[in-house]
Amino acid sequence: MLLWINGPFGGGKTQTAHELRRRLPGSVICDPEEVGFGLHRMLPKPLRGDFQDLPAWRQGVYEVLDRTLTEYRGAVIVPMTVVEPAYFADTVGRLRERGHDVRHFALLADRETVLRRLRERNFGHAVRLVGGKDAPLRRESFAVAKLDHCLERLSGDAFGEHLHTDHLPVARVADRIAASAGLTLAPNTDGELRSRLRRAWTGVRQIRFD
Template sequence: MLLWVNGPFGGGKTQTAHEIRRRLPGSVICDPEHAGFGLHRMLPPDLRGDFQDLASWRQGVVEVLDLALTRHEGVVIAPMTVTDSGHFAETVGRLRDLGHDVRHFTLLAERETVLKRLRERGFGHLLRFAAGRNAGPGRETWAVSRLDHCLERLREPEFAEHLWTDRTSVPRTADRIAVLAGLTLRPNHEGVLRTRMRQAGVGLRHIRFD
């Protein structure tokens, strides 16, 4: 089974994916964004647009996820924002055409909620001094510029199942996805402080420096 976790940038996809992986034995995260970053690094900076517009990204994501789903016995989790109908058909739709059990979920929240989350993860600003360049803000500025488009598109029926996350925690969102997908997660016995520390670690590991 593939759990594709969609949603706006800053919507909680990565944290939710890691929460499911932590509590679902045998599951793995296969992040399609890594393929996009690799393709970006192959291009001169002035030619880097939206990597999802590259057919090589869409084809590569399907090929890799098809391999993982065919060879790996556990659940595969893919946290990835996709708002274009054509791109959605060429990735999620294509994997379904190949016979895979794909469960798609879109995490939604009100605009102010997402902006708050983006600001909270904006600690990338603090790293620019250590890195000697703009380590995080460019990414967050781009995310904000795309926010209204993402929220509008992802509300469409084709991007269901929709899960609103304004008033729920990451562990509870993971629980809701598991129930809808017919999966059983290990009980969550973490305290609030430990959860925040672990989620901060996930955030740090996903900061981009290029």
């Protein structure tokens, strides 16, 4: 089974994916951004745009996930924002046509909630410490620029199942996804402090400077 965690940039996909992996024995995270970053590194900087526009990205994601789902027994967790219907068809749609059990969840929240989460993202603070207070936070800027478009697209029926997360902690979001998919998670035994530290560490691990 594949759990595709969609949502706006900064909407909690990565945190939710790691919570699911932590509490779902045998599961793995396959991050399609890795394919995109690899393609970007091959291209001269002036030619780098949205890697999702590259057919090679969509084909590569499909091939990697198809092989993983065919040969790996555990649940596969994919945190990735995809809002273009054609790109969704090239990835999620093709995997379903191949016969794989793909459960898709769009994490939605009010615009102000997503903006607050973006401001609080740990890697943004880390970049400021390294690059200075005026260092451009490219990923946050990109996320804000795309936010309204993402929320509008993902609210459509084609991108169900929808899960509104404004008032849900990460652990509860993971619980809802697992219940919908018929999966059983290990109990969440984290207290508030441990949960905060875990989310902070997950955020730090996502820092990228390329």
